[in-house]
Amino acid sequence: MRAYYYDNLPGDQRLPHDYVPSRLVSKEILDALNVKYWVIPVEGHEPKVDALAKERGYKNRDLINVSKDGMGEIYEEKIKTFFQEHMHEDEEIRYVLSGSGFFDVRETPTDQWIRLAVEPGDLVVIPAGIYHRFTLDEANNIKAMRLFQDEPKWIPYNRSEETDVNPHRVQYLQSVGVGA
Numbered sequence: 001m002r003a004y005y006y007d008n009l010p011g012d013q014r015l016p017h018d019y020v021p022s023r024l025v026s027k028e029i030l031d032a033l034n035v036k037y038w039v040i041p042v043e044g045h046e047p048k049v050d051a052l053a054k055e056r057g058y059k060n061r062d063l064i065n066v067s068k069d070g071m072g073e074i075y076e077e078k079i080k081t082f083f084q085e086h087m088h089e090d091e092e093i094r095y096v097l098s099g100s101g102f103f104d105v106r107e108t109p110t111d112q113w114i115r116l117a118v119e120p121g122d123l124v125v126i127p128a129g130i131y132h133r134f135t136l137d138e139a140n141n142i143k144a145m146r147l148f149q150d151e152p153k154w155i156p157y158n159r160s161e162e163t164d165v166n167p168h169r170v171q172y173l174q175s176v177g178v179g180a
């Protein structure tokens, strides 16, 4: 997984939006935001994903497949929805099996976007309460495993004054040492 600051230039969300030269983001910076990731090669991934799921209490999982070919006309609409800045009241855990895409997460307190370019083998944990968004890249396809603890709580709450005071948001800010 490659992590870098998003350039904020206009243009299709699927473009890399990488500064020239790139402004890379270190693992330490991601750690400080509570964004976790592991690389587990897809070939023979099952026991390793199972072990991590057990360790972190992810009891359930399913597969999602998002592609321009598979979805036809609603595809463009759908990926615009994914790209709305939002938060969840639970972790968002994704293990990429094929294809690629971008998770953008907000750095605090700078409010800059950090882009996570994910590819097969990347397992990313987006913490509850962090503002983020997702898009596919120009290849227009991704297949990923979604892991979750009990009931999936994937309702996206779009960023607003209300989400700013959501207890999960407040708890997140406290966990990263901001707004405590």
Ligand SMILES: [Fe+2]
Binding pocket: 086, 087, 088, 092, 132, 133, 156
């Ligand atoms: Fe999300």
